[in-house]
Amino acid sequence: MTFTRRDFVKGVVAAGVLSKQSIASAKTVELGETWEQIRTQFPLQSTRAYLNNGTFGPSPNIVLQTIQDALLQTNTTGEYGHTTEARETLAHFVGAKPEEISLTHNTTEGINIVCWGLPLKAGDEVIISLHEHVGNALPWLNRAKLHGIVLKPVEPGYTADETLANIEKAITPKSRVLALPHITCTTGQVFPLEGIVALAKKYDLITAIDGAHGPGTLALDLPKIGVDFYCSSCHKWMLGPNGTGFLYMKEELIDYLQAYHVGAYSDAGWDLFSNPPQLEGYNPTAHRYDYASQSTPLYMGAAAAADFHEAIGKDKIESRIRELNQYLFEGLTELKKFEILTPKESSSRAGVLSFKSNTVGYSDIGKLLSQHKFRVRLVPESGLDAVRISTHIYNTKEELDGLLKVLATV
Structure with a gap:
């Protein structure tokens, strides 16, 4: 290879x-x-x-x-x-056209572009989950605070069908947007994105997805899935540099979203000498939402990361990520010491697994693992007080065996 x-x-x-x-x-x-x-x-x-x-x-x-x-x-x-070539590479990586990709610095930037650009008014409802990362929670909370939109958080179910049922129960005639994570940062639960898109079509809603953990984990074709807006980063599962990300939007929705932050390359012409001075219009592509100078070296690094995945094979990488996750899931289950918070349903898991002990504090478990040279993440979000393990292709089953050996002493 x-x-x-x-x-x-x-x-x-x-x-x-x-x-x-x-x-x-x-x-x-x-x-x-x-x-x-x-x-x-x-x-x-x-x-x-x-x-x-x-x-x-x-x-x-x-x-x-x-x-x-x-x-x-x-x-x-x-x-x-x-950044033309990098944009083309990132677009290809998720099955999109370059015209549908705005280059951002992270997932949160993309979420803010969508959150503030959608034509919402006071009383309009946005459905989110109770397992949001701060990057998806705060933009919508801020718009609710300033513009009076109504947020309706839902609890994920134990299965994909239960999650879809919980989302559908929250939908009312005032609902406008499904602003949900593709994969939660808390437990790594994979939301059924195709089912969410189907619900959005059924009730004429917009899908605005926090996709921070999607690309690089799952082999994605965003146009095929049918999502409206998908915000992601290159520095997580894509293995690219910090400070790079992208926002995918359906070509037919580019004009539906209002651009508020603009600069060089956002426009279709402007004139300060006309009377009155005027902005003639916006760039007809999603490029209007990324403006002015970008870091060519960083985005070339992001493109190289996408190429790295393509060289190995996106399907092969997803399979390996799921294999390691299943190996860890089975190992933790056999220990019979912990409550596994990530769903048992295999389709609702990918590369993340979260667990907690009912007798030992999560921070104490974190300290123990750190002492044995395991770098993990603690999850205080959503009141979980859990330990999160996320594995990628550079990890081995031997590393997970060592982790399980330490956890057996808890």
Whole structure:
């Protein structure tokens, strides 16, 4: 399996900054055919097990090298380049058109663009869950505070069908938006996105999805799923750099969403000399929502991360993530010491598993695991007081065996 590092952005190449010779000499990385070999592509420390990918996904060497090369290129030439190629790569990664992708810095930025851009009025209802990350909760809470929209939180069920039933029960004639997570940050529960889209169509609602944990975990085709808006980050399961993300929106909804923060590349023309001065219109694509200078090196790193996934195979990665999750689920079940909060239903799980003890505090468990060189995340959100384990392709069953051995002493 071979991965070819993408060359610098096309705009810089077109400007003659990179020679054809430098393009031809682009490095290749032999990924290897086993997960152990792929693990060697990550600079992670061998002295501890990193089990917190749900917060931050460490990048493989090829991503770090791409960023370093791009930084050097921009700073030696003075040409900061463009993000056209990165946008195309990220769009392809989720099955979208480049025109449907706005480049953001993180999931929360995308959520704010959607939250404030939708034409909502006082009394309109937005359905969210009781397991929201602060990045999806605060924007909607803020708009409710300032504009009088009504939030209706729902509790996820133990199965996909129960979750859909709980969502449908919350829908009323005043409902306008389903602003839900694709995968919860608390327990890693995978919401049935296709079913949510079906509910939205049935009741004529907008779907605005917090997709922070989707891309890089699941092999996604967003247009095929039919979601309206999907906000994500590249620094979690995609294994890209911090400070990169994207917002997908259906092409036919680009004009439905109002752009409030604009700048270079947001417009379709403007004139300060006309009387009165005027903005002639907006960029006809989702590019209107990302404006002014972007970091070419960082977005090239995000594109390299997407290529890394494609080189291995998105379906293969999803299968491996689910395999490790199932292995840990079975191991924790056999210990009979903990309450597993993540659903038993396999379709409602992916790469995250949360649990708690009824006799030992979650922070004490966290300290114990830290002492044994396991990096995990504690979950005080939603009153869970739990421990969260999230695994990716760089993790091994041997690491999970070591984790279970320590947990057996709790």
